[in-house]
Amino acid sequence: xxxxxxxxxxxxxxxxxxxxxxxxxxxxxxxxxxxxxxxxxxxxxxxxxxxxxxxxxxxxxxxxxxxxxxxxxxxxxxxxxxxxxxxxxxxxxxxxxxxxxxxxxxxxxxxxxxxxxxxxxxxxxxxxxxxxxxxxxxxxxxxxxxxxxxxxxxxxxxxxxxxxxxxxxxxxxxxxxxxxxxxxxxxxxxxxxxxxxxxxxxxxxxxxxxxxxxxxxxxxxxxxxxxxxxxxxxxxxxxxxxxxxxxxxxxxxxxxxxxxxxxxxxxxxxxxxxxxxxxxxxxxxxxxxxxxxxxxxxxxxxxxxxxxxxxxxxxxxxxxxxxxxxxxxxxxxxxxxxxxxxxxxxxxxxxxxxxxxxxxxxxxxxxxxxxxxxxxxxxxxxxxxxxxxxxxxxxxxxxxxxxxxxxxxxxxxxxxxxxxxxxxxxxxxxxxxxxxxxxxxxxxxxxxxxxxxxxxxxxxxxxxxxxxxxxxxxxxxxxxxxxxxxxxxxxxxxxxxxxxxxxxxxxxxxxxxxxxxxxxxxxxxxxxxxxxxxxxxxxxxxxxxxxxxxxxxxxxxxxxxxxxxxxxxxxxxxxxxxxxxxxxxxxxxxxxxxxxxxxxxxxxxxxxxxxxxxxxxxxxxxxxxxxxxxxxxxxxxxxxxxxxxxxxxxxxxxxxxxxxxxxxxxxxxxxxxxxxxxxxxxxxxxxxxxxxxxxxxxxxxxxxxxxxxxxxxxxxxxxxxxxxxxxxxx
Ligand code: BGC
Numbered sequence: 001x002x003x004x005x006x007x008x009x010x011x012x013x014x015x016x017x018x019x020x021x022x023x024x025x026x027x028x029x030x031x032x033x034x035x036x037x038x039x040x041x042x043x044x045x046x047x048x049x050x051x052x053x054x055x056x057x058x059x060x061x062x063x064x065x066x067x068x069x070x071x072x073x074x075x076x077x078x079x080x081x082x083x084x085x086x087x088x089x090x091x092x093x094x095x096x097x098x099x100x101x102x103x104x105x106x107x108x109x110x111x112x113x114x115x116x117x118x119x120x121x122x123x124x125x126x127x128x129x130x131x132x133x134x135x136x137x138x139x140x141x142x143x144x145x146x147x148x149x150x151x152x153x154x155x156x157x158x159x160x161x162x163x164x165x166x167x168x169x170x171x172x173x174x175x176x177x178x179x180x181x182x183x184x185x186x187x188x189x190x191x192x193x194x195x196x197x198x199x200x201x202x203x204x205x206x207x208x209x210x211x212x213x214x215x216x217x218x219x220x221x222x223x224x225x226x227x228x229x230x231x232x233x234x235x236x237x238x239x240x241x242x243x244x245x246x247x248x249x250x251x252x253x254x255x256x257x258x259x260x261x262x263x264x265x266x267x268x269x270x271x272x273x274x275x276x277x278x279x280x281x282x283x284x285x286x287x288x289x290x291x292x293x294x295x296x297x298x299x300x301x302x303x304x305x306x307x308x309x310x311x312x313x314x315x316x317x318x319x320x321x322x323x324x325x326x327x328x329x330x331x332x333x334x335x336x337x338x339x340x341x342x343x344x345x346x347x348x349x350x351x352x353x354x355x356x357x358x359x360x361x362x363x364x365x366x367x368x369x370x371x372x373x374x375x376x377x378x379x380x381x382x383x384x385x386x387x388x389x390x391x392x393x394x395x396x397x398x399x400x401x402x403x404x405x406x407x408x409x410x411x412x413x414x415x416x417x418x419x420x421x422x423x424x425x426x427x428x429x430x431x432x433x434x435x436x437x438x439x440x441x442x443x444x445x446x447x448x449x450x451x452x453x454x455x456x457x458x459x460x461x462x463x464x465x466x467x468x469x470x471x472x473x474x475x476x477x478x479x480x481x482x483x484x485x486x487x488x489x490x491x492x493x494x495x496x497x498x499x500x501x502x503x504x505x506x507x508x509x510x511x512x513x514x515x516x517x518x519x520x521x522x523x524x525x526x527x528x529x530x531x532x533x534x535x536x537x538x539x540x541x542x543x544x545x546x547x548x549x550x551x552x553x554x555x556x557x558x559x560x561x562x563x564x565x566x567x568x569x570x571x572x573x574x575x576x577x578x579x580x581x582x583x584x585x586x587x588x589x590x591x592x593x594x595x596x597x598x599x600x601x602x603x604x605x606x607x608x609x610x611x612x613x614x615x616x617x618x619x620x621x622x623x624x625x626x627x628x629x630x631x632x633x634x635x636x637x638x639x640x641x642x643x644x645x646x647x648x649x650x651x652x653x654x655x656x657x658x659x660x661x662x663x664x665x666x667x668x669x670x671x672x673x674x675x676x677x678x679x680x681x682x683x684x685x686x687x688x689x690x691x692x693x694x695x696x697x698x699x700x701x702x703x704x705x706x707x708x709x710x711x712x713x714x715x716x717x718x719x720x721x722x723x724x725x726x727x728x729x730x
Contacts, residue, residue, distance in 0.1 A: 038086055118400060120528055121530065124171075154404075157589050175664070387469075555604060639673050
């Protein structure tokens with residue numbers, strides 16, 4: 001044994017010495033020290049190279065096609081040249097949070113990879129462990145595809161339920177979104193690659209995203225959207241933060257001193273680098289001095305701002321040399337800290353079966369059972385005649401559009417649907433729900449109808465024992481969508497459900513939708529965009545092979561009048577003039593808005609049925625060392641094993657609270673029939689506080705705080721209270 005340890009040590013020393021061509025190769029040194037050593041040796045041009053990003057696909061500049069630089073991985077989002085003479089590798093950047101995406105015009109080359117379900121779906125699992133595993137899986141695929149930077153980690157809070165990118169994000173609550181996205185980023189970076197968190201900040205709608213000026217009170221932002229970022233950053237230490245397209249309180253996010261220098265770098269102590277979103281840079285000196293460290297894929301900007309222009313700004317002293325050193329140092333120290341230099345990426349084979357299982361596990365826990373009259377679900381194999389209708393369920397499951405799109409192994413299951421170009425193509429993963437259901441139904445006769453003819457579909461439904469009706473929307477980057485299902489699907493569902501009350505509606509949407517037919521449907525599940533193995537995941541949940549354990553991370557409004565901004569200004573317009581968008585709802589996003597206004601949503605935040613039932617009891621609270629800990633029990637009172645998500649909310653009637661209640665914790669628990677577990681949650685003090693902008697502190701007022709526990713934000717049967725002493729912290 002001793003000999004073994006000795007031999008390993010000797011080998012390690014040899015490895016360190018052998019690799020130590022440069023002093024900064026010494027892995028025993030910290031990343032800051034190593035980065036400082038490299039900076040010392042760098043020329044001005046080399047520093048500029050690190051901060052000046054290129055596109056990884058064929059771009060267009062002033063109407064001309066521009067090839068990616070040699071060395072870039074074709075079809076990727078970005079490339080930043082390395083410095084071979086100093087042993088610094090290039091940065092190979094790929095989108096995004098659902099897997100390795102294919103980006104832009106690639107001259108026909110696509111990368112077929114594993115897709116997780118939508119980010120919103122992963123949030124619906126309320127299971128950070130699954131988010132971590134999903135992140136670890138897509139990070140490993142990124143690595144095996146030759147990428148060392150993954151543009152994942154979308155944590156923009158849902159303020160606008162019609163936002164075309166909500167499917168990439170993690171819902172409307174800062175604690176839930178920050179925790180889930182933080183776990184995913186940790187998973188990605190466990191592969192010794194860099195992940196971003198994005199889009200910083202307040203980029204909460206796609207309409208006019210590049211020109212809109214979001215006006216938001218600072219305290220409200222800190223208590224909502226920025227809190228989601230802060231939690232994700234604390235939990236994962238992402239290598240990079242991507243600043244967003246929009247302006248915030250007057251300045252573009254990528255040249256916003258208050259956001260980047262003051263908040264992110266100074267107050268939060270962020271040590272990584274800020275990269276711009278693609279086309280989000282509008283200046284050279286202003287952006288560099290405000291805290292932007294890297295211009296991404298400059299062909300997307302009006303001109304190259306961090307190339308020769310930055311060099312000129314350094315010469316003219318409008319950007320100090322020490323600022324350029326800081327920009328380069330932040331990038332280098334991140335490359336050292338995350339393992340990008342020490343553990344270079346290399347292309348390698350991928351085990352798609354294994355990775356598909358990771359995606360499927362995520363998807364199975366994400367599916368939310370919204371309605372289940374007369375226990376129509378779980379299905380049983382006993383049916384004789386089953387109708388499966390709509391949404392190309394014979395072929396596959398839909399994906400959202402835009403830069404996050406992962407091209408599936410085996411190709412698009414439904415090619416040719418419009419739009420076929422950006423933000424398309426409309427993609428279906430070849431995981432057919434019909435096929436997966438057929439395998440489960442055994443002897444039953446399954447008939448598929450595409451749903452194009454509602455009368456024919458209703459006739460088929462009337463002649464069937466059970467109907468499984470799929471409906472979908474197509475959300476995607478650069479556009480927002482109405483809350484209604486498109487293409488006459490509401491009429492289709494109404495006709496089918498009227499013909500057969502044993503109709504199970506499976507929604508495949510990236511956002512909440514209105515359900516004018518809800519009263520007629522026997523059962524409704526929200527399956528989201530369910531990823532590479534979505535068909536199998538849906539069948540397993542419908543059959544109860546696994547419990548229905550997803551819970552909504554986003555409120556489903558009953559009508560568009562209920563949301564804070566019933567109209568999206570300039571919706572669908574191509575080039576509106578710049579305008580201001582005031583987030584007048586402040587920190588009261590999502591369920592907080594509904595609670596504050598006493599509005600009854602269609603389905604509330606946190607809601608979702610299980611195939612079993614649960615009871616909560618024994619609420620206790622204690623305050624120790626200034627920390628509030630809350631305990632209670634949860635018991636499975638039904639006859640099936642299941643998974644529940646008991647949620648704790650806190651409330652306070654004092655000043656500065658945006659809403660009656662805030663989510664303060666939850667646990668995903670697995671319980672056998674009759675089994676009971678104790679849940680103990682420690683509450684983040686910021687969730688008991690208000691942010692005081694002048695003193696830049698979180699202030700907890702002395703007094704009584706309400707505690708409530710239950711199955712959703714609107715089903716909180718177990719209540720109590722606790723007295724807290726006054727406290728403030730930065
Ligand atoms: C998106 C980013 C993405 C980037 C690179 C932009 O359009 O907003 O999320 O990472 O493109 O593809």
